[in-house]
Amino acid sequence: xxxxxxxxxxxxxxxxxxxxxxxxxxxxxxxxxxxxxxxxxxxxxxxxxxxxxxxxxxxxxxxxxxxxxxxxxxxxxxxxxxxxxxxxxxxxxxxxxxxxxxxxxxxxxxxxxxxxxxxxxxxxxxxxxxxxxxxxxxxxxxxxxxxxxxxxxxxxxxxxxxxxxxxxxxxxxxxxxxxxxx
Amino acid sequence: xxxxxxxxxxxxxxxxxxxxxxxxxxxxxxxxxxxxxxxxxxxxxxxxxxxxxxxxxxxxxxxxxxxxxxxxxxxxxxxxxxxxxxxxxxxxxxxxxxxxxxxxxxxxxxxxxxxxxxxxxxxxxxxxxxxxxxxxxxxxxxxxxxxxxxxxxxxxxxxxxxxxxxxxxxxxxxxxxxxxxxxxxxxxxxxxxxxxxxxxxxxxxxxxxxxxxxxxxxxxxxxxxxxxxxxxxxxxxxxxxxxxxxxxxxxxxxxxxxxxxxxxxxxxxxxxxxxxxxxxxxxxxxxxxxxxxxxxxxxxxxxxxxxxxxxxxxxxxxxxxxxxxxxxxxxxxxxxxxxxxxxxxxxxxxxxxxxxxxxxxxxxxxxxxxxxxxxxxxxxxxxxxxxxxxxxxxxxxxxxxxxxxxxxxxxxxxxxxxxxxxxxxxxxxxxxxxxxxxxxxxxxxxxxxxxxxxxxxxxxxxxxxxxxxxxxxxxxxxxxxxxxxxxxxxxxxxxxxxxxxxxxxxxxxxxxxxxxxxxxxxxxxxxxxxxxxxxxxxxxxxxxxxxxxxxxxxxxxxxxxxxxxxxxxxxxxxxxxxxxxxxxxxxx
Numbered sequence: 157x158x159x160x161x162x163x164x165x166x167x168x169x170x171x172x173x174x175x176x177x178x179x180x181x182x183x184x185x186x187x188x189x190x191x192x193x194x195x196x197x198x199x200x201x202x203x204x205x206x207x208x209x210x211x212x213x214x215x216x217x218x219x220x221x222x223x224x225x226x227x228x229x230x231x232x233x234x235x236x237x238x239x240x241x242x243x244x245x246x247x248x249x250x251x252x253x254x255x256x257x258x259x260x261x262x263x264x265x266x267x268x269x270x271x272x273x274x275x276x277x278x279x280x281x282x283x284x285x286x287x288x289x290x291x292x293x294x295x296x297x298x299x300x301x302x303x304x305x306x307x308x309x310x311x312x313x314x315x316x317x318x319x320x321x322x323x324x325x326x327x328x329x330x331x332x333x334x335x336x337x338x
Numbered sequence: 339x340x341x342x343x344x345x346x347x348x349x350x351x352x353x354x355x356x357x358x359x360x361x362x363x364x365x366x367x368x369x370x371x372x373x374x375x376x377x378x379x380x381x382x383x384x385x386x387x388x389x390x391x392x393x394x395x396x397x398x399x400x401x402x403x404x405x406x407x408x409x410x411x412x413x414x415x416x417x418x419x420x421x422x423x424x425x426x427x428x429x430x431x432x433x434x435x436x437x438x439x440x441x442x443x444x445x446x447x448x449x450x451x452x453x454x455x456x457x458x459x460x461x462x463x464x465x466x467x468x469x470x471x472x473x474x475x476x477x478x479x480x481x482x483x484x485x486x487x488x489x490x491x492x493x494x495x496x497x498x499x500x501x502x503x504x505x506x507x508x509x510x511x512x513x514x515x516x517x518x519x520x521x522x523x524x525x526x527x528x529x530x531x532x533x534x535x536x537x538x539x540x541x542x543x544x545x546x547x548x549x550x551x552x553x554x555x556x557x558x559x560x561x562x563x564x565x566x567x568x569x570x571x572x573x574x575x576x577x578x579x580x581x582x583x584x585x586x587x588x589x590x591x592x593x594x595x596x597x598x599x600x601x602x603x604x605x606x607x608x609x610x611x612x613x614x615x616x617x618x619x620x621x622x623x624x625x626x627x628x629x630x631x632x633x634x635x636x637x638x639x640x641x642x643x644x645x646x647x648x649x650x651x652x653x654x655x656x657x658x659x660x661x662x663x664x665x666x667x668x669x670x671x672x673x674x675x676x677x678x679x680x681x682x683x684x685x686x687x688x689x690x691x692x693x694x695x696x697x698x699x700x701x702x703x704x705x706x707x708x709x710x711x712x713x714x715x716x717x718x719x720x721x722x723x724x725x726x727x728x729x730x731x732x733x734x735x736x737x738x739x740x741x742x743x744x745x746x747x748x749x750x751x752x753x754x755x756x757x758x759x760x761x762x763x764x765x766x767x768x769x770x771x772x773x774x775x776x777x778x779x780x781x782x783x784x785x786x787x788x789x790x791x792x793x794x795x796x797x798x799x800x801x802x803x804x805x806x807x808x809x810x811x812x813x814x815x816x817x818x819x820x821x822x823x824x825x826x827x828x829x830x831x832x833x834x835x836x837x838x839x840x841x842x843x844x845x846x847x848x849x850x851x852x853x854x855x856x857x858x859x860x861x862x863x864x865x866x867x868x869x870x871x872x873x874x875x876x877x878x879x880x881x882x883x884x885x886x887x888x889x890x891x892x893x894x895x896x897x898x899x900x901x902x903x904x905x906x907x908x909x910x911x912x913x914x915x916x917x918x919x920x921x922x923x924x925x926x
Contacts, residue, residue: 163827165629166900186470187458198463229650236647242467242487 171227175204175252177259177329178234183243184210184218191241192220201226201234205261205304205326217245221328223252223304256332262325263307268295269318277317281310345474345505346375349438352481353382355514358409360385360400360778362393366413367453368440371505385778385807388799390417392771394424395797398433399775402758403733405558407434407488408775414440415453418499419460423765425495426464430762431581432556434493436484437465443503444472457499466494474507482514492645493556526644528661533669535657536616537677539638543614544688545695546574549597549626552581552761553619553643553663555754561664562586562754565618568671573689575696577605579620580746580761588750594696595705598626599897600743603704603906604696606895609634610903611695617641619663622652623762632902642666704895705747706909714864716741716816716887720748720788723814726871733776733785735759737769737793740822740893745788767796770813774800777809784812784875791817791844791884798850804880805855812874813882818889819844826892831899851882860884 182188189208196203204223211219224234231249238247250257267277274296278286284300284307291297300310304327311322343351349372353361362385365373376384387393390412397408408428412421418439428435442451458470467487469480480498488496540546548569554561562585569576569592576586577597586593595602597609609615615637620626622641627633630652639655641648642663649658659666707717720741734749735758736742742759751757758776760768769787777785787794794815804811816822824839851858857879861870867885874881894909 162899164899165624165627186472187462190459191462194462229654233647233651236649240466240645240647 171229173225173227174231175223175225176231176234177250177252177257177327178220178222178224178238179248179250179329180220180222180238180244181246182218182220182241183245184216185243188218188243189220191243192222192238195237195241196222196224196234199233199237201230207326207328221326223327250329256335257329258332259303259327259329260301261304261307261327262299262301263310264289264321264323265298265300265310265314265319266295266321267298267314267318268320270294273317277314277319280313280317284310340510342508343511344371344375344508345471345477345500346371347378348474348477348509348511349481349500349505350375350379350382351511352478352485352514353409354379356482356485357406358382361409361411362387362396362400362775363411364388364390364393364413364417366415366417366440368414368442368502369411369417369438369500369505370440371502372411372438372440372500384411385774385803387771387774387803389797390420391423391767392774392797392800392803394421394435394437395427395765395768395771396775396778396800396803397435397437398424398428398431398768399735399758399772400779401428401433401435401775402555402772403755403776404779405755406779407436407485407493410435410437412437412439413453414442414457415455417453418457418497419455422460422464423763425461425497427760427763427765427768428495429464429466431760432493432552433495434488435495436488437461437495437497439497439499440505441470441499441501444501445503447501457497461497464495465497468497468499470499470501471504472501474504474509477504477509478512485514492553492643492648526661526665528659528666528669530669530673532657532659533666533673536640536659536670537673539614539640539657540572540574540616543638545608545612545637545692546572546614546616546689547594547608547612548574548576548616548618549579549609549620550576550582550585550618551579551620554582554585555619557619557644557662557664559754561662561667564664564667564671568667568674571671571674574616575608575693577601577608579623579626580759582620583746584751584754584757587752589752596746597903598623599628600747600893600895601626601897602747603702603895603908604699606897606903606906607699608696612637615639617643617655618667619643621645621648624652625761627653628897629900629902634903702908702912704906704908704912706911707891707894708910709864710888711864714861714867714885714887716818716885716891717744717748718864719814719816719867719885719887720744722867723786723788723871724749726868727784727786727875731783732756733758733773733780733783735769735772735776735785735787737787737789737796738764738766739790739793739824740818740826740891741788741790741793741816743823743893744816749788766790766793768793770794770797770811771800771803773811773813774803774807774809777804777811778807781809785810786812786814789813789815790822791815791819791847792821792841795845801851801854801856801880801882809880810878811880813880814874815847815882815884816887817844817847817884818887818891820889822891823893829892847882847884851880854880854882856880856882858882858884860886862886
């Protein structure tokens, strides 16, 4: 093995990567999103998707949902680092495979084409609660809610049917049943 | 109706209520209202530095030597960007700082106004928290919260950015609320079960070692006393990180010296071979652990720290106790006494074997060096400085590099808060301004900055601050005309290609001292060293001591990169032996 010329150690093997969804309750104040996102970029964590909006106007709280991948050690670090941020109140984190939690993303799909294609497109979306938000003779805007990978597949399937524009949110999460996050 | 105060007045009222005596700063356009208010608050003294980085490091020196938060006041734009290095340094080494920065008036924010920069954006990653005060009504609350965030939990720097119009605007003032918890950020909720589990591990261990760090110092002087009691009660060996030096007496027999890259042979081997490793207030820094896969492979690991995110960050531990280390140590000692478990006696046989092994390692005398009659060896210079200053309460700061490691190895600290060095960030130029801050906090004490000639030139201007305030700091430069640590790495790893590490045009430090209005002393020969060090100590003015030392000296022992603790590279005497046996050469 060639001798290291580095003043630092050599990277060792990394563990298996898991996808996790973090739900973070933060004070809705200027710069708070930058703090959360800056923590991820500054420490080299990955963000696959991000959704944020105020959920409690009275207490001025926003709920941030972040999908990320990392080794179990990294996931633990992310949770602990997030908890250290001053405007962060609560942090919850779920494995994507967790059956007790619902994850959903929303997508807006614009299809431009003949009526036949539009009809086919709507049909293709049937499984994902399609809502028609706008319709003209040669175009349609459909809203669907689904999992990330389902929307990925929809994007592919709708391409030949005249899909011209996709806008999607990051995932949001909620536990099933009467339980709430602690 | 209660009285209305301007933003500038509120800043000072908060500082007064927080018991602030000194602020380190530099005026400028966007903080002029605050500077204008200074004259009305005689209990707060302003120390004018020469560069905002110096203000930050001086505040760090003040904070680390006094245990109180350091306060910095700078202007917008360049004032704020100049202080970023010091904030990052304080963040890495957990030093409580409150930095107040001026900002352009709120209506100009975002317009690229004169001396505008996104201060809260720039300092977000290097502070625990920061605030841009856009509304005067938020100012009293934010100022008090700033002190709470800086000083509670794991301490660190915070920044409050105050636009100029907010400094003029008026509002009511409110006193700090007691015991306001910020989102439950401070965790001291360890329980007796954890302590019992630790004691169980301790009673089973046959090769235990304590590894203590800056957390013990940060927990306050009481924590150091409690640590001493715990160590003597257990009879276990103890080693310390760079930042932890002084928490336990450096000349005590149970102390193995510093561990890590330039730590002692016995400390590192004890870390490698131990069966129980108790980390108190340290963070498994990469300069400590070396190769992670082979770090202390046979031990149960316990981590006691106030910062939950420090636990399992680098090294997976078997038992973690989150809490203020002082409180945890007190609890351990109390439980030990209650159970009447005198580990020293019950475990004596097991531990005595361990101590025999440690004694064997000690015979390596890993801090040795080949002294000379003709040229001053840097280690010898530090040793002489120690011998001549150990009879008084001396505060040592350092810059960063070989001299820093020699200071850590050869200067023995007996009390906490006497050793100020930039460990995490490794900021060259830290020591001189830090010495200024230390001397401010301890006017009658001897304060020495053990420096290198390259580091000192980075913040040389602050000697002017020392002269202005009659601060008799001593700048003890180990001058080898090289960036010594860079040269050492180039020698060991880059085939002696000394690329840009030699300083071709150094100033005459004696004349420089005179130009600044302080005393310059030069030593070139070993036989004049003691006399000149004494001269330096005796003079009640700032001194620049230019100590010409061996240019080729390397800092040993060392753990080469990517090696575990038990594969240390020892000093020249040992290398001679190894040449004969042919062993160890592969390590170079």
